[in-house]
Amino acid sequence: MRPDILNPLFAEVSALKGVGSAQVRQLARLKIARVIDLAFHLPTMMIERQSVERLDETLVGQPVIVPLTPARHDRGGPRSPLRVAAVDRGGQWVDLVYFGQTASWAQTRLPIGVEKRITGKLDRYGQKLQIAHPEVAAMDAGPPGQTREPVYPLTEGVTNRRMGQLVAEALGRVPALPEWIEPSVLARQGWAGFAESLAAAHRMERGRDRLAYDELLANQLALMLVRQRARSRKGRALPGTGQLADALRSRLPWPLTGAQTRVIGEILGDMAQAEPMLRLVQGDVGSGKTLVALFACLAAIESGAQAALLAPTEILARQHHATLIKLGADLGIRIALLTGRDKGKVREQLLADLAAGRINLLVGTHAIFQEAVDYHDLGLVVVDEQHRFGVAQRLTLAAKGRTPPHVLAMTATPIPRSLALTRFGEMDQSMIDERPPGRQPIETRVMGPERLEELIAGLARHVEGGGQAYWVCPLVEGSEDADEAAATTRAAFLKARLGEARVGLVHGQMKGPEKDAVMADFAAGRLALLVATTVIEVGVDVPNATLMIIEAAERFGLAQLHQLRGRVGRGSGLSRCLLLRGDELSETARSRLKLMRETNDGFRIAEEDLKLRGAGEILGTRQSGEEAFRFADPVRVQHYVGMARADARLLLDRDGGLDGARGQAARLLLYLFDRDAGVAMLRGG
Structure with a gap:
């Protein structure tokens, strides 16, 4: 309550x-x-206003508060603005201009000969001074008004x-409200109380830092309470026998990297405990996360339980299913796929097999946690691209086990440490920071629009030689100004140049079956070029595609560019990414493209992305699937999240938790920042 x-x-x-x-x-x-x-x-x-008695040229362009006496009303034609000629106390004339007002309104609000206090921005129109749509107040209506006024969205x-x-x-x-911040932190920072800081932030004075800290403290405390609750819930150990894992390891055409071996060890160590695992695995594109997830699934299966892998899109779910079938061949386990498109008897039979325990590993989209989907004994939940799922969805799936299942979350979007703490602070974290052997760095170049013909000629040679390529556009369709950086426009152009049968088009507005058919044709090599929007950002694995062209690259964020580039370089051959830029680039866009040329390291790119975006959204709602912080911009996150984490830990470990005096105040904090409901729900990951 x-x-x-x-x-x-x-x-x-x-x-x-x-x-x-x-x-x-x-x-x-x-x-x-x-x-x-x-x-x-x-x-x-x-807005800073000057309160003056007289107007002069030095005030042009400035917001002012000045006493003026109306002398004449001039309505002009029916479409002309209302002009009120007025004079200040020094004899300087100025026009007060209103659009959409009548002469009768002026007679009431600005009667001739009656001095009024006028507030607005002084401008020059031709040879005259004027103030457009000023505010009007009586001279005896209290103080002159605000000389400083906040401007709101x-x-x-x-x-x-x-x-x-x-x-x-x-x-x-x-x-x-009682104070929830640890006294020594409050004294060191010199912050005022919550209410005073909030009022100061509205005056754009020092107050926002305290609010950002409060928000981060609420976030860290909620995450720690989630973790504490997870530890208190009795799960079960799934230690595995190693039999399936050993069989898989012996069949792999390449050895595991050191990073994969380390992370698998961390996961299996968690699963061998009765306390439910809650672990996030970060791995750059192409680092082999799916294989790591399969080893975790095999440990659950060896222990007599089932595993489920949840993907955010149908394309990615199908890709995972195909990859896992290939990796898990001859292991004697059944891996099934369930999406929202599965209907009728096929779906009924699959659900019956799942409930009876005849399916060991289920891969799918959100369809796998619908109410009708029952598991025989769910022991492990793997969530891929975890930031794209709402908390409630993850919780629903985690609640389907007889006991709380182990939860393994994965992301191919490297997250700076400060953001990982704010987002996944309740989760143990592992990092796969090596690429599998044989994978070469992707050569990245930036090209101007004047080289478009040269680029298309090179693309034609690539296709003639049996290669495949992607061409990514930021838009689905062009706007009224015929934007060529639209997938539909560019696809039509490239079909005319390369041949209708060689070019496919996919975008988010297409229906699932239609989109899947094009993707299948490209994966099978029946199409040489796939023109697409960012719908291919994740879940497309075509080793023969070694060329990525990103048009209007300056319109994409760094993380998006890096993810798109990761669609090539899937095989052992040299891959290239060509960034086709527009004519005009901001300094931020130049910095982004320069960094893409310099490095293939997703973790470095993530850190630089954070710096370049400054006070913008932390992860972006499209990317994060959650609302951004209100007060804690990336700079403040980096500065305060470690301090807030330590403060939350002190509250729980030293100050009596939520039952102590400071904890009672912290309960208010959790409600203020809408973290109260999250405490119960975030357990899902």
């Missing part, structure tokens, strides 16, 4: 003065539904002044 002291903050915005149903809908577009959402809606900049129908009023009312509901 949420503590009563927080109820005013968690009321709906309709509880605020003057907020009707229309404004509720407007605010919803900004993801503002509760009073606390308003309190956490920080400004992006501050807005939506249609909500003015900045109205947002300021709503925020002020929300801040007035913030109660005095």
Whole structure:
């Protein structure tokens, strides 16, 4: 139950003065539904106004507050703006300009001869000074008004002044709360209390650092509580016998890398304990994560349990299934695939076999944790591209075992350490930082648009020689200005140049069967060129495809570029990635493309990506599948997450946990940052 002291903050915005149903809908577009959402809606900049008695040329371009006396109303034609000629106390004339207002409005708000306090930005129009749409107040209406005003993110129908009023009312509901930060940390940082810091952040004064720390502390505490809960739940040991693993190892055409051997040892060590495993494996593209996951699955199968591998897309699920079937051939185990497209008797028979224990390893998309899917004895859950799944989905699958199953999460997107702590701090972490033998670095070049014809000629030679290639575009279809960096436009162009039968097209708007058919044709070598959007970012493994062309490469993030480049270099031959850039590049885009040329190291790329993005989204909602932090931008994450982690550990280990005095305050913190529900749900990974 949420503590009563927080109820005013968690009321709906309709509880605020003057907020009707229309404004509720407007605010919803900004993801503002509760009073606390308003309190956490920080400004992006501050307007500094000068309060003056007289206007002059030095003030042009500046926001001002000045007493003016209207002298004349000039309406002009029906489409002309309303102009009110006014004079300051020194005799300087200025036009007050309003679009969409009437002469009767001016007579009421700006009567001739009555001095008013005018607030707005002074500009020059031709030879005249003017202020467009200024605010008007009576001279006796209190102090001159705000000389500093925060500017908020807005939506249609909500003015900045109205947002300021709503925020002020929300801040007035913030109660005095007990302190949850460890006293020595608070003293060392010199931070004010939570409510004072929140108010200061709205004035764009020093306050946001404290809020970012609070958010990270709530996050770390929630993750630690998840881990603590996981340790308290009785699972079961799945030590395996090594029989299937030894058989697999003897059949591999190449030896395991040292990194793979190390990570497999860490996983098997976890699974040999009764405490359910909760481990994240990071491995760069092409590092052999699927093989590592198979060894974990074999340990579960050797112990009499079943395993499930959850993939975020059908393409990736099918790819994993094909890879595992190939690796697990002749081991005497049954590996099945279940997707949302499986229907009728085939699906019914598969579900019956799964419930009876005749299927040892099930691979699939979200379909594998639907209510109708029952396991005979689920002991291990492997989640690939784990950041793409919601917490509730992972929990649902983890709840299908007789006892809490072991959970192994994998990601091919290397994550900087500071972000890994904020995201996966409750998980033990392993890193596969070696490439399998025979894999060569991918040669990467950047080309300007003037070399397009040269590029297409080289592509034609590559195809004529029996090679295959990808051509990736940032868009599905062109816009009104006929953007050529669209997959449909580029595919039509390349079909005309290379031949209709040689070129395939896939993008996210295609239906699953249609998309799979094109992918199957490319994998089988029936197509030489696959034109695609980022739908191929994961889950495509065609060793014969050794050329990757990324058009308008400056429009992609570093992590995306690295993932796309990882679609080639799957075999032992030399692979190339050509980054086709546009005419105009920002400094950030130049830095991205330069780094791609310099390194194939995904972990270095991830760290540089964090630096280049600065205060943007930490992982990006598309990539992370979760909402970004409100206050903790990447710079603050790097600075404070270690401190917050240590603080959370002290609270749990030394200060009595959530039952101690500081813990009672920390309960409020968890509610404030919506980590209370997460504590119960995050156990799924």
